[in-house]
């Protein structure tokens with residue numbers, strides 16, 4: 001420390017910062033800084049009060065903090081050297097270059113003429129009073145002999161000799177136009193001038209400009225000679241290459257994003273970089289043109305000056321700030337090896353007085369011999385020392401400052417317990433970073449709520465409504481505004497576990513219960529339906545059974561009806577016919593005889609006539625009853641054969657048995673003693689009976705033949721006098737029991 005300093009300053013506090021500066025806080029005499037090269041300067045504090053500095057400290061980001069009566073001051077060196085009006089220069093600066101002889105920086109301003117910044121910090125201004133043709137200096141060139149060429153906007157070209165004398169060139173010296181935009185000296189010694197509407201050149205030693213023909217009629221801005229000797233001219237109609245007197249134009253039809261080309265730069269590999277006012281950066285390698293845009297990671301689309309530092313990083317000034325991007329990354333994108341570059345954008349939040357740089361004139365930026373990069377901006381000259389450029393301090397983990405539920409502040413516990421009626425949740429967070437808080441960007445994501453990270457830029461509150469009950473986690477991440485957000489960088493994230501109580505109807509046990517109740521109800525409904533279906537089935541079965549039985553009864557009734565004679569109740573003729581055939585075959589099988597008794601009421605016509613038809617029916621019924629009742633053996637069949645004629649079928653009965661049966665029948669009917677007043681043979685109803693017997697198993701014959709024989713025997717009984725029994729015999733029928 002300098003000895004006298006102690007005596008001069010009543011210092012009260014001190015701190016040595018990371019750059020070796022000693023900061024001294026005094027009582028009543030403000031804040032002072034002693035640089036490592038022993039330069040002492042007062043650091044102005046914006047206070048009207050006497051400068052009492054009680055305490056000094058440096059934070060981990062390199063900010064120096066001074067505690068004063070009026071509060072705390074944060075003091076921080078800008079990463080940029082700036083020369084504007086406060087430093088004795090002018091705003092705005094169009095062009096900047098450096099003398100190759102004395103390293104002085106020359107700057108051309110709009111409205112304030114030309115400035116020279118000497119290495120000793122001396123600033124000299126040249127205006128019309130010093131002989132400059134115009135105070136809008138729009139093009140600059142310093143020759144190796146320290147001759148300065150200053151093109152102006154409207155006042156032609158000034159040549160400032162090393163002795164300070166100024167001479168003018170204008171359209172009178174065949175300058176293409178008095179609005180000069182670009183200046184360069186090609187390797188053959190020619191001075192080229194790009195002007196509004198044309199290109200001209202001044203050969204060494206000549207006093208009159210020559211016009212370069214064959215170029216498009218447009219606003220020409222900058223001229224650059226590349227390593228192969230071709231001239232490249234940035235213009236408002238595209239990029240023009242002039243080689244061997246021939247011009248070639250690249251414009252938007254060739255893939256350039258915009259035809260408003262503002263600048264060009266050739267890198268060490270011979271690749272041409274093209275800046276445009278509105279469409280970003282393009283890269284031309286041979287014939288291959290690649291246009292970069294925002295999608296490739298460029299933070300802005302205006303590129304007004306392109307410079308390169310020793311680390312092969314391109315620095316580009318634009319309307320929204322200064323961008324740095326490694327050239328290798330740009331190459332990788334152009335070769336499809338990467339999608340995006342990692343670009344840094346510097347603007348007011350990084351300490352720039354204005355982020356609006358100026359371009360279109362030559363040179364809009366200049367790389368000084370010490371590697372410093374100079375740019376013209378709206379607020380003066382900006383110098384960047386890329387080597388001393390500190391990378392941005394890493395962004396620390398965000399901090400949760402406050403949590404509000406339904407507008408009420410609650411303690412931010414882990415996990416955060418929220419009541420069931422938590423309708424709104426607000427979480428305030430920040431990053432404990434003391435320098436440039438605007439450079440921090442935030443994102444957050446609520447698990448199960450946000451599908452992706454929400455980009456909330458600089459907002460430091462997360463707001464949620466309609467939180468679902470149960471557990472979730474809020475993740476909050478911070479990153480620098482220029483660097484791409486990387487969700488895997490957990491060291492830049494903080495997480496807050498949240499548990500929202502469910503309402504009783506949202507609890508698991510209630511849901512379980514509800515499920516069980518619904519399940520049981522469904523089961524009950526199912527069983528009820530099944531029970532009903534079973535009942536109906538059984539009822540149907542019963543019904544079907546009953547109907548079946550009824551049907552069977554009806555059927556058997558029909559069957560019975562079909563075999564019973566309705567008047568007398570004995571079998572009818574159809575049934576007899578069926579049974580006759582059956583009895584015939586059975587008797588044949590058993591080798592037994594079969595007999596038929598055929599009987600007919602005598603003079604029944606007369607009976608009907610004398611007693612009436614009803615009495616005739618009754619008579620027939622009584623005869624049938626008598627036949628049915630015990631006259632025959634089991635297996636015998638009585639049938640009404642037709643009218644007043646009956647048949648008795650006697651399987652197994654031989655002729656003797658049949659005759660005996662016939663006689664029994666005859667006697668029983670006679671014994672009924674039914675009066676027959678008109679019968680010539682008896683006073684009572686009588687019958688004539690014919691009997692026939694056959695041996696189906698041993699003698700030839702048929703049932704029909706048996707019936708015919710019985711009929712013939714009956715006929716014999718009738719013709720024999722009636723009221724008698726007649727047996728069929730071969731050749732004749734014999735009569736028995738006829739009344740004499």
Ligand SMILES: Nc1nc2c(ncn2[C@@H]2O[C@H](COP(=O)(O)OP(=O)(O)OP(=O)(O)O)[C@@H](O)[C@H]2O)c(=O)[nH]1
Pocket residue numbers: 567600601602603604605606608612613614615616617620642643644718722
């Ligand atoms: N009341 C009544 N009469 C019947 C029935 N079937 C037939 N007859 C009558 O029986 C009579 C049969 O008459 P005929 O064939 O001439 O014989 P018949 O008078 O008995 O004289 P013979 O047989 O020669 O003794 C007819 O008058 C029929 O109308 C019946 O079901 N009911």
